[in-house]
Amino acid sequence: MTVDPRVTASLVPSPTVIVETTPFMIAEPSQQRNTGGRWRRLLLWVAIAIAAGGVGWWWLGQQQSTSNVTAMASAVSEKAPLPVTVSPVEPVRGYQVKRTYTGEIVPRKQSDLGFEQGGTLAELLVDKGAEVMEGQPLARLDTRTLKAQKAELEAQRLELQAGLAELNNGSRWEDIAAGQGAVAELEEQLTLASLKTQRREQLYAEGAISLEQLDEERVAEASLKRRLEIAQSNLDKLNNGSRPEPIAGQQARIQGLDAQIRQIEIQISKAQLLAPFSGTIGDRLVDPGMVVGAGSPVFRLVAAGMPEAHIGIPPNLSGQMRAGQTYSVNVRGQGYSGTVTALLPALNSSTRTTTAILQLNDAPTRLQAGETAQLDVTETQPLEGFWVTSTALVPGEQGLWSVYVLGPKQPQPHQYIVSRQDVEVLHTQGDLSLVRGLLQPGDRLISSGSHRLVTGQTVTVQ
Structure with missing residues (x-):
């Protein structure tokens, strides 16, 4: 509404200035003091007039603002109610967010192969x-030295086996016959020596020989007896065969050589990787x-078969994972099904994450070790609020946002009065926002055209 300037001028009170006039003359000192007082009164009246003018202008502005608001309200009331789209408000206790964690492809088995011996x-x-x-x-590896050592040990073994066979087979008949001949010869010599001793004793009794000659015959007879005993013992050994102790010792020596030969054979086999x-x-x-x-x-050597993905995840997520669970793993932009096989108990010292091992069930074996693998995980965040469309949000004061909801119903069908509610945006996901504020379950939210609304406006629900 436009205000006529003439009306404005009539509303502003005019200041009243009272001036006392006196003839122009040279005043005495008392007259000069009276003149100064008049000037002070004049300045006071001027200040009062200016203040009164400011109050008038303020009153005029208030009247004009009230007239503008009244005109806007009347204009709105004269127009048809604005059609809007509404949606019910339902509370939620959390939301899901998709997160991606990065790791690498690791072969299922990998080993650096080397010889056990130099x-x-x-x-x-x-x-x-x-x-x-x-x-x-x-x-x-070159095994010529080992083979020469084995050949030497095998020759020693053959020698010991021959000695063992001789012990087991006993004495030959030739040796036994020779032993028997030696015994018979010594017996004959002993018989002859006994006869000589008897004659020497008779001669000594007759005084024909000396005692020295008799002693010589006796010593010769005793020597033949000892030789006969030895020969008879040897013959008994030949007849009885070898004792078990020498046989057991020979067998032990052969077994020792067998152990050395087996050790050489093991070294030769380990010379092949x-x-x-x-x-x-x-x-x-x-x-x-x-x-x-x-x-x-x-x-x-890198094992063939299904590769694995080793991916670092936060410790709180590792507490939610279990062996056997399946997740999506992306490699080269291709998604594969990964099954959790293990969660390493120790944190990575540099990243402070837990390593999750996932076996890629349907991945090709051509995936190379060290390739980047990405694990997609959908996590649930506990947070109470309301989901609203982002188009329903209008900027508010002090960083807050507002939404419009349907208020009291009007007598006309499908018509309502709108009201504005301040909310706090907690999370944004696509074209939806999770908010918290004075909204109540069951409120009907105006989801579009909020920028054209004001509090107290009448709208029509489509």
């Missing part, structure tokens, strides 16, 4: 990139002719 690398049977089967030979599982040779780390130490890596 030696000269004689032959490499495969190269990197080759597909190998479990138990397949991969490389060999075999694949512990089926897979692909990822790298060859040595060349033929090199002297390798025990345990030095020769090949890197």
Whole structure:
């Protein structure tokens, strides 16, 4: 509404100034004091007039504002109610958010293969990139020294076996016959010596010989008796065969050689490197002719089959995961089904995360170790509020937002008075926002056209 300037001018009170006039003359000192008082009264009246003018202008502005509001309300009331779309407000106790965690592809099994003993690398049977089967030979060491040691031990064993066979078979008949002949000869010599001793005793009694000659015959007879006993003992040994003790000792010596031979054979077998599982040779780390130490890596073998994804996750999420659960894992933009097989108990010292191991069930074996893998997890966040469409939000004061809801119903069909409610936006997801405020369950929210509404306006629900 436009206010006529003439009306405005009539509403402003005019200040009244009272001026006392006196003839112009040279005043005495008392007259000068009277003149100063008049000037002070004049300034006071001017100040009062200015204040009165300001109050008038303020009153005029209030009247004009009231007239504008009245005019707007009357204009709105004269127009048809604004059609709006509403949706019911329902409370929620949480929301779900999709998060992505990054890790890498790790082969199910990977091993650096080396010999258990050192030696000269004689032959490499495969190269990197080759597909190998479990138990397949991969490389060999020079075993000529080991084979020479084995041959020497085998010769010693043959010698011991021959001695053992002799002990087991007993004496030959030739040896027994010789023993028997020696015994018979000594018996005859002993008989002759006994006769000589008897004659010497008779001669000594007659005084024909000396006592010394008699003693010589007696000593000769005693010597023959001892020789006969020894010969008879040897003959008994030949007749009785070998005792068990020498046989057992010979057998023990043979067993010791057998153990040494087996040890050499084991060393020869370990001079051949075999694949512990089926897979692909990822790298060859040595060349033929090199002297390798025990345990030095020769090949890197990567197991064939389904790969695994090792992904770092927050500790709170690891408490929700269980072995056997299935999640989506993305590699090269392709989604695969990953089954949780294990959760490592220790935190990663650098990332402070827990490592989750997922087996990619439907992933191709051509996935390379070290490729980036992404785990998609939908987490539930406990938070009470109301979901509203983002188009229903209108900016409020002090960083808050507002929404319009239907208020009292009007007598006309489908017509309501709208009211404004302040809310706090807690989370935004797509075209929806989770808010918290004075909304109540069952309130009907105006979901579109909120920017054209004011509090107290009448709307028509479509």
